[in-house]
Amino acid sequence: MKNVVILISGRGSNMQAIVNAQIPNTRIAAVLSNSESAAGLAWAAELGIPTDSLNHKSFESRLAFDQAMMAKIDAYQPDLVVLAGFMRILTPEFCVHYEGRLMNIHPSILPSFTGLHTHERALEAGCRVAGCTIHFVTAELDCGPIIAQGVVPILDNDTADDVAARVLCVEHQLFPKAVADFVAGRLNIQGNRVLNTDSQPQSSALLV
Numbered sequence: 771m772k773n774v775v776i777l778i779s780g781r782g783s784n785m786q787a788i789v790n791a792q793i794p795n796t797r798i799a800a801v802l803s804n805s806e807s808a809a810g811l812a813w814a815a816e817l818g819i820p821t822d823s824l825n826h827k828s829f830e831s832r833l834a835f836d837q838a839m840m841a842k843i844d845a846y847q848p849d850l851v852v853l854a855g856f857m858r859i860l861t862p863e864f865c866v867h868y869e870g871r872l873m874n875i876h877p878s879i880l881p882s883f884t885g886l887h888t889h890e891r892a893l894e895a896g897c898r899v900a901g902c903t904i905h906f907v908t909a910e911l912d913c914g915p916i917i918a919q920g921v922v923p924i925l926d927n928d929t930a931d932d933v934a935a936r937v938l939c940v941e942h943q944l945f946p947k948a949v950a951d952f953v954a955g956r957l958n959i960q961g962n963r964v965l966n967t968d969s970q971p972q973s974s975a976l977l978v
């Protein structure tokens with residue numbers, strides 16, 4: 771059984787998708803947040819999952835917060851730490867501590883559009899596709915070996931909210947699969963690449 775600790779900052783729909791997937795050999799050991807009002811905490815608590823929060827505003831530095839969060843996380847002896855909409859920039863200390871067992875979801879096709887407002891920026895740039903990326907976390911923001919990516923079309927009349935909703939559906943499929951692949955030992959990090967010993971999808975073009 772592998773222990774997974776999930777960090778959230780808000781509604782936690784990706785966390786819910788991972789919990790609902792009931793991944794074999796996986797115990798969701800805790801759901802933690804930097805905000806006690808994160809809606810996802812109440813959802814998890816109702817299922818009997820341990821929850822806790824630490825308000826980043828009550829720490830004098832980013833590192834002090836990260837160290838306190840690491841202590842909370844480590845109490846659950848995690849095999850994997852999942853950032854599911856955890857809206858904090860992490861210190862190198864945090865990233866190194868969980869190297870190879872820290873996973874993030876980012877709502878763009880990385881390495882394009884790191885940071886915030888990804889869908890607005892994809893629209894402004896005239897992109898015909900948008901998507902999301904699951905990656906192992908390294909100290910550089912929204913970088914690190916890519917585990918999986920999902921792509922959706924951008925349609926002519928789309929707003930950023932339309933794109934976000936379309937991408938979110940893909941996030942909810944992709945993230946539980948990435949966690950399941952990790953737990954099953956199917957992911958091999960080789961430099962910037964992550965090789966997956968699971969069967970690969972048949973190659974097919976997405977023409978938009």
Ligand code: GRF
Pocket residue numbers: 778779780781782783784785854855856875876877902938941
């Ligand atoms: C998702 O779009 C994720 O890609 C981004 O933040 C959002 C979190 O949504 N990092 P939720 O809290 O999982 O619903």
